[in-house]
Each structure stands twice: as C-alpha cells, then as structure tokens.
Amino acid sequence: MSRSLQLGPDGRLVHLLSTEGLPAETLRHILDTADQFVSVNEREVKKVPLLRGRSLFNVFFENSTRTRTTFEIAAKRLSADVVNLNIGASSTAKGESLLDTVWNLQAMDADMFVVRHKEAGAPHLVARHVKPGVHVINAGDGRHAHPTQGLLDVYTIRHYKKDFSRLVVAIVGDILHSRVARSQIHALKTLGVPEVRVIGPRTLLPADVERLGVRVFHDMAAGLRGCDVVMTLRLQSERMSGPLLPSAGEFNKAYGLTPEKLAQASPDAIVMHPGPMNRGVEIDSSVADGGQSVIMPQVTFGIAVRMAVMAILAGNA
Amino acid sequence: MSGRLTIEGARVVDPASGHDAVTAIYVADGAIAGLGKAPDGFRADAVIDAKGLVACPGLVDLAARLREPGFEYRATLESEMRAAVAGGVTSLACPPDTEPPLDEPGLVEMLKRRATSLALARVYPIGALTLGLGGERLAEMGELAEAGCVGFSQADALLSDPHVLRQALRYASTFGFSVWLRPQDSTLAHGGVAHEGEVATRLGLSPIPEVAETVALKTILTLVEETGARVHVARLSTARGVALMRDAKAQGLPVTCDVGVHHLHLCDRDVGDFDPNARLTPPLRDVRDRDALRRGLAEGTIDAVCSDHAPVDDDAKQVPFGEAEPGATGLELLLPLVLQWGREAGLALPATLGAVTSRPAAILDAPAGRIAVGMAADLCLLDPQAAWVVSSATLASQGRNTPFLGLELVGRAVRTLVNGRVVHAA
Numbered sequence: 001m002s003r004s005l006q007l008g009p010d011g012r013l014v015h016l017l018s019t020e021g022l023p024a025e026t027l028r029h030i031l032d033t034a035d036q037f038v039s040v041n042e043r044e045v046k047k048v049p050l051l052r053g054r055s056l057f058n059v060f061f062e063n064s065t066r067t068r069t070t071f072e073i074a075a076k077r078l079s080a081d082v083v084n085l086n087i088g089a090s091s092t093a094k095g096e097s098l099l100d101t102v103w104n105l106q107a108m109d110a111d112m113f114v115v116r117h118k119e120a121g122a123p124h125l126v127a128r129h130v131k132p133g134v135h136v137i138n139a140g141d142g143r144h145a146h147p148t149q150g151l152l153d154v155y156t157i158r159h160y161k162k163d164f165s166r167l168v169v170a171i172v173g174d175i176l177h178s179r180v181a182r183s184q185i186h187a188l189k190t191l192g193v194p195e196v197r198v199i200g201p202r203t204l205l206p207a208d209v210e211r212l213g214v215r216v217f218h219d220m221a222a223g224l225r226g227c228d229v230v231m232t233l234r235l236q237s238e239r240m241s242g243p244l245l246p247s248a249g250e251f252n253k254a255y256g257l258t259p260e261k262l263a264q265a266s267p268d269a270i271v272m273h274p275g276p277m278n279r280g281v282e283i284d285s286s287v288a289d290g291g292q293s294v295i296m297p298q299v300t301f302g303i304a305v306r307m308a309v310m311a312i313l314a315g316n317a
Numbered sequence: 318m319s320g321r322l323t324i325e326g327a328r329v330v331d332p333a334s335g336h337d338a339v340t341a342i343y344v345a346d347g348a349i350a351g352l353g354k355a356p357d358g359f360r361a362d363a364v365i366d367a368k369g370l371v372a373c374p375g376l377v378d379l380a381a382r383l384r385e386p387g388f389e390y391r392a393t394l395e396s397e398m399r400a401a402v403a404g405g406v407t408s409l410a411c412p413p414d415t416e417p418p419l420d421e422p423g424l425v426e427m428l429k430r431r432a433t434s435l436a437l438a439r440v441y442p443i444g445a446l447t448l449g450l451g452g453e454r455l456a457e458m459g460e461l462a463e464a465g466c467v468g469f470s471q472a473d474a475l476l477s478d479p480h481v482l483r484q485a486l487r488y489a490s491t492f493g494f495s496v497w498l499r500p501q502d503s504t505l506a507h508g509g510v511a512h513e514g515e516v517a518t519r520l521g522l523s524p525i526p527e528v529a530e531t532v533a534l535k536t537i538l539t540l541v542e543e544t545g546a547r548v549h550v551a552r553l554s555t556a557r558g559v560a561l562m563r564d565a566k567a568q569g570l571p572v573t574c575d576v577g578v579h580h581l582h583l584c585d586r587d588v589g590d591f592d593p594n595a596r597l598t599p600p601l602r603d604v605r606d607r608d609a610l611r612r613g614l615a616e617g618t619i620d621a622v623c624s625d626h627a628p629v630d631d632d633a634k635q636v637p638f639g640e641a642e643p644g645a646t647g648l649e650l651l652l653p654l655v656l657q658w659g660r661e662a663g664l665a666l667p668a669t670l671g672a673v674t675s676r677p678a679a680i681l682d683a684p685a686g687r688i689a690v691g692m693a694a695d696l697c698l699l700d701p702q703a704a705w706v707v708s709s710a711t712l713a714s715q716g717r718n719t720p721f722l723g724l725e726l727v728g729r730a731v732r733t734l735v736n737g738r739v740v741h742a743a
Contacts (some may be wrong), residue, residue, distance in 0.1 A: 004590075005590055020519065097632065097635070097636060098636060098637065099635055099636075117637065119636075119637035119638070119639045119640055120520055120521040120522050120591065120637065120638065120639060121520065121522075121590070121591030121637050121638045121639070122637040124590055124591050125591070125635070125636070125637055141521070141637075142521050142522075142639070143521030143522075143523070144520055144521030144522075145521065179521055182519070182521060206517075206518035206524075207513045207514050207515070207517070207518055207524060207526075208514050208515040208518055209518055211515040211518075212515075212518065212519065
C-alpha cells in the first residue's frame with residue numbers, strides 16, 4: 001500500500017515506511033548492502049564516510065532508548081551528524097503539531113528523519129510533507145510497521161538459512177499489537193517464504209490476518225511442528241492481564257517458548273526475538289540463551305541493516 | 318423578490334408523485350401556483366429558461382453540521398448555508414453537536430432566527446436528547462420542540478447507558494417525539510478508528526468491529542419494541558445492520574434509517590495510505606457492506622441518504638489518521654453522488670432523487686421534498702451531465718475535507734430556489 005510514497009518514479013527507495021509494497025529486488029538490495037556493512041562493523045575502525053556532512057534527526061514521539069541508539073550508531077558509523085530528539089516530552093506537550101515539529105526541524109537542514117510515533121501512519125504524514133530530497137525512515141508507528149526490524153529479521157534468517165524458498169516460519173504471541181509481526185510477514189512473503197504461520201489466542205490475532213498470506217494456529221505444538229524459524233514477540237506488560245489474557249502465567253503455559261515446545265520445530269530451527277524480552281513470559285531463559293537462539297546476532301545485524309537503509313536512501317549504495 | 322416566475326422547458330421530476338415530464342412550473346408568492354398550466358390571469362414577472370435541465374424538489378438533507386455556535390473557525394452558518402444551496406439542498410436537519418450543544422430553547426431560537434435572516438436553506442434543528450449531550454440527564458424536549466426542534470439525538474456522543482436510553486425513549490414516546498440514534502456501541506467500538514478487517518489489520522489501525530453496530534442496533538430495536546418510541550436510526554454502515562432494519566420494519570416497528578452518502582461509494586480500502594479525509598464515523602466498512610447499503614437504499618429498507626456534512630479544519634485533519642477528527646464535507650457532493658448511485662443501480666431518475674427529497678422529508682414530517690401546487694417553491698434545477706472537479710475552488714463550504722478531493726463528479730445544481738427566490742445560480 002505504501003509503494004507510491006516509498007518509491008520514486010524511477011523505482012528508487014525514497015522513504016522506508018513499511019516492508020509492505022516493496023518489491024523483492026528492493027528488499028534484496030537492502031540485505032546485500034547490509035552484508036557489506038557487517039564487515040565494516042567487524043573492523044577495528046568501524047566508520048565509513050558515506051553520509052559525511054549529512055544530518056540525521058532521530059525524532060521519537062514515543063520513547064525508546066534502545067531503538068534510537070541503534071539508529072544513532074548506524075548513522076555515526078556512516079559519519080552522519082546525529083541529533084536525537086525525544087519529542088514525547090517536549091513539543092507535543094506544548095501543543096505543537098507533528099507537522100510543525102517536522103517543519104521546524106527541516107528548517108535546520110535535516111537530510112533524514114527517523115520517526116517513531118504511537119499513531120499508525122505518522123511517518124507517512126511526515127513523508128508527504130518533507131521537501132524533496134529529505135528522507136523518512138519509520139522506526140515504529142503504532143501497530144502498523146517497524147520496517148528496519150522486519151528487515152533485520154529477514155537478514156538474520158538469510159544469514160542462517162541462506163534460502164527463503166523452502167522455509168516454514170512461525171511468529172508467536174501478540175500479533176494483534178505487533179508492528180514487528182506485520183513487517184516480518186510482508187518481508188517474508190515478498191522474499192518468497194512459502195509458509196508463514198502465526199500462533200496465538202484469538203484475542204491476540206488481528207481480524208482477517210490470514211489475508212496477509214499467513215496460516216493461523218491457536219495450538220502452539222501444531223503451529224511449531226516442522227518450523228525452521230521461530231520468532232517470538234514481546235508481550236507488553238499492560239496486556240498480560242485484562243480482557244485479552246487472564247495472566248502472564250497462563251499465556252506462558254500456552255504460548256511461552258520452552259525447550260519442550262521448541263522440540264516440535266525442526267532440530268536446526270533458529271529462535272528469534274525483537275527484544276526487549278520478558279523472560280518467563282513469551283520465552284524461557286533456557287531457550288533465549290540456548291544453542292538455537294540467534295537473538296544477539298539479530299542486534300548486531302540490526303546496525304548493518306540500518307546502515308544499509310540510510311546509505312541507500314542517501315543514494316550512496 | 319416580486320411574486321411571479323415561470324420556469325420553462327425543464328424536465329420536472331417529482332419523486333413523490335412519480336411525475337417525470339417536461340412541464341412548465343408557475344410560481345407565485347413563493348409557492349407553486351401551477352404545473353403545466355398557468356393559473357388564471359397568471360403573468361410572469363420573470364422567466365427562467367431551463368431547457369436541458371432537470372427540475373426536482375430542493376434536496377432534503379438529514380444531517381448537515383453548520384458549526385454554529387462554537388466552531389466558527391471550521392465553518393459559519395453563512396458559509397455552510399451557501400454550500401447547501403450550491404448543492405441544491407433547500408432543507409436540512411442539523412445535529413445538536415454544536416458548542417454549546419442545542420440543549421436549550423434559546424440556542425435553537427437563535428439558530429432558527431439566524432438561518433431565517435440568511436434566507437437560504439431551511440433549517441430543521443435536532444435537539445440534544447440529554448443535557449450537554451452528557452448522556453445522563455434528559456434535555457427539556459418539550460421546550461425544545463416548541464422552539465422548533467423536530468427530533469432529539471446525541472449526535473456522535475453515543476449513549477453508553479441503556480438505562481438512560483430506555484428512559485429517554487419512554488419519555489419521548491409519551492409526547493410522540495422522534496429520537497434519532499447513531500447505532501454504535503461505544504464500549505465495543507473501544508476507541509477504534511477503522512473498520513475491523515483486513516485493511517485495519519494491514520494498517521495497524523485500532524478496529525471498530527461490526528458488532529459495535531449490530532449490538533447497539535439490537536438494543537435500540539428491543540427498546541423500540543418495548544416503548545413504541547419513534548426512532549430514526551442515523552448512519553447505518555454494515556450489511557447486518559441493513560438486515561436487522563429490514564426485519565424490524567417487517568415486524569412493523571416505528572423505525573426509519575438513513576445512510577451517509579460516502580458509505581454508498583467508499584469502503585475501507587479507500588483509507589489507502591492513511592488518508593485522514595477517509596476518517597469517518599461510522600467507519601468506511603467492507604466492500605460487501607457498501608454493496609448491501611446500496612441495495613438497502615434501492616429497495617427502501619434504508620429510507621434516505623444524507624450528506625452527513627462535517628466541515629473540519631486542516632489542523633484537525635493534517636495529523637495521523639487515528640488522531641484526525643472524523644467527518645467529511647458533503648453538502649455539495651450529495652447530489653452528484655446520489656445521481657451516481659442511481660445510475661449504477663440502474664434506477665430511473667424519480668427513484669434516485671426520492672432518496673434525497675420526498676423520503677427524507679417524510680422522516681422530518683416536513684412540508685418539503687415535493688413539487689405540487691400549493692407547496693413552497695423550493696426547487697433544484699440541475700444539469701445531470703455537468704462534470705466538475707471537486708476542489709477548494711469549486712466548493713462553497715469552508716470544509717475542504719473530502720475523500721473525493723481532486724476527483725471528477727457528474728451532476729450539479731445550476732439554480733436553487735427557496736420560496737420561489739433564486740438563492741444559488743452557478
């Protein structure tokens with residue numbers, strides 16, 4: 001759906017707002033570019049001059065030190081000037097609108113905005129109103145999308161599994177509220193993963209989710225059977241008890257990833273989590289820290305993938 | 318204006334009588350004095366040559382927000398009354414969601430007086446059902462009715478307490494007042510902003526499920542059954558809602574209903590990339606719902622179509638979808654969009670135009686929506702072929718917020734008459 005806004009008339013990426021609507025070649029280009037930056041990040045001097053003289057503004061209307069830091073590191077390794085703005089605490093509290101904030105920052109000659117907002121579509125609104133040549137990266141908008149997370153997840157899968165065309169991938173837990181799950185699903189489907197499953201109780205699955213091209217499972221064991229990749233999702237604490245779920249304990253019993261449940265998956269299945277983890281809720285420590293977990297490499301690859309996105313948007317990759 | 322006018326050459330379409338033929342209309346002293354045949358001794362002071370045009374009753378719109386008092390930065394009574402007549406609308410009901418709400422007679426009298434002095438469209442105020450639309454204490458319905466209110470509603474401030482709803486219906490039915498209710502359960506809507514389905518799932522928008530409408534509607538219909546209150550169900554949005562209304566009418570309940578014109582043409586897919594102009598209440602629903610609404614209107618289960626006109630300023634729309642104020646400008650789009658529905662449904666012009674003239678007039682119980690000798694000469698002369706592009710230059714309304722912005726529509730009011738006086742000429 002975001003195709004026209006994200007891609008220029010020549011098909012080049014001008015904003016990264018969602019993995020939905022991006023052609024497979026664009027996704028592969030990002031992953032291939034990230035490959036090169038993984039090696040940069042392994043060097044002693046982890047810096048390249050691709051974004052020298054450019055300014056990147058991290059504009060976070062919703063607080064997240066972790067995600068913001070990964071964008072900051074990625075931009076700095078590309079030699080960009082980075083400005084971090086935690087707007088949640090300042091302008092909007094004074095009644096300034098999202099667009100006013102962005103226009104003010106644009107007047108300070110920003111080249112790239114990394115936007116996180118609690119409302120779905122906020123980065124699209126920004127993208128529609130910035131000057132030509134200014135790029136917007138969605139760092140998470142409501143339940144809608146978190147495309148760099150989705151991309152780093154498919155990067156990690158490609159790193160370990162090489163070929164997407166025979167994989168069975170399961171996404172487990174709170175799909176309803178998860179922008180990560182949506183970004184993963186679109187990226188996986190576009191890259192040719194034949195079977196993507198979502199596993200969870202009916203209260204945590206969004207309406208008509210099967211129309212996104214996934215198979216729906218409510219039973220964890222059945223859903224995990226034969227999977228090559230198991231992606232768990234964070235369950236926000238405010239959702240652990242209420243009308244959607246009775247308790248974190250009951251959720252863990254049915255859908256928490258334990259060694260026993262993981263045994264249903266392929267013996268060489270990898271386990272992923274976008275972080276931060278609730279150990280003992282959606283994932284047990286023995287799995288999170290176990291031999292099949294690739295959760296720490298996800299974090300490492302996340303820097304390279306974000307560098308790739310920034311470099312491509314800046315026209316330097 | 319002096320009294321006598323002849324309108325010649327127009328194809329006169331009167332949905333109430335089914336009349337559809339080229340007929341001269343003779344107007345004297347603001348009323349229709351003759352059709353086809355001039356009254357004895359009639360000498361026109363002026364003649365309108367309306368060859369090639371359709372003359373139909375001025376449109377009757379069941380929901381148009383005029384934004385006065387309280388929201389003059391969005392629109393003024395004058396700007397929106399001009400938009401009404403530019404759209405061929407000569408009678409309109411306005412919901413009570415002004416600031417302050419229309420919950421006391423003084424406000425209603427003031428509104429009526431201001432509207433009368435503008436001498437554009439006629440205004441039929443809908444009074445607040447509860448004080449301040451707060452949903453707790455009944456407004457003075459008797460006083461408000463005396464001041465000119467033709468019905469009572471909560472506008473979009475939904476009544477969440479069935480006890481209050483029941484008592485309001487019992488009280489209103491004591492005096493035969495008509496109560497207009499939006500069928501949406503606010504707890505089930507749960508702060509949602511888009512129809513629960515594939516589109517909201519893809520866009521990550523918080524959903525309003527279909528049951529928010531059907532549960533509310535079943536509650537309303539059950540209470541109508543008990544109290545016998547006259548209820549008008551405002552803005553159906555789902556196929557199941559249409560089915561429930563069909564059953565209720567078959568059962569003989571004293572209920573009527575309408576649909577907003579946007580819901581006849583758009584569905585949740587039209588939200589596109591978070592277009593805030595497609596943020597409406599009720600939400601645009603599935604394409605199957607849209608098709609059921611179109612059929613429901615054609616078969617008469619749905620009594621009328623309204624513009625649900627809601628001018629919203631740019632500041633309230635240039636925000637993320639979920640924060641955008643719901644609503645679209647509609648007064649000037651009602652006519653072309655209804656004509657489009659009629660063409661697509663294969664209806665004859667009288668049947669099409671009935672949905673915006675005689676049928677809504679019956680709900681208001683107003684002497685409007687008909688072309689007949691003795692009736693006020695409230696007329697719309699429309700060019701059914703005129704193509705025009707919706708833009709801020711072509712809209713008279715102060716609200717430019719419409720999902721049809723930039724699109725071409727066909728059909729436009731060329732002249733609008735109220736009481737025999739030309740109040741709009743394109």
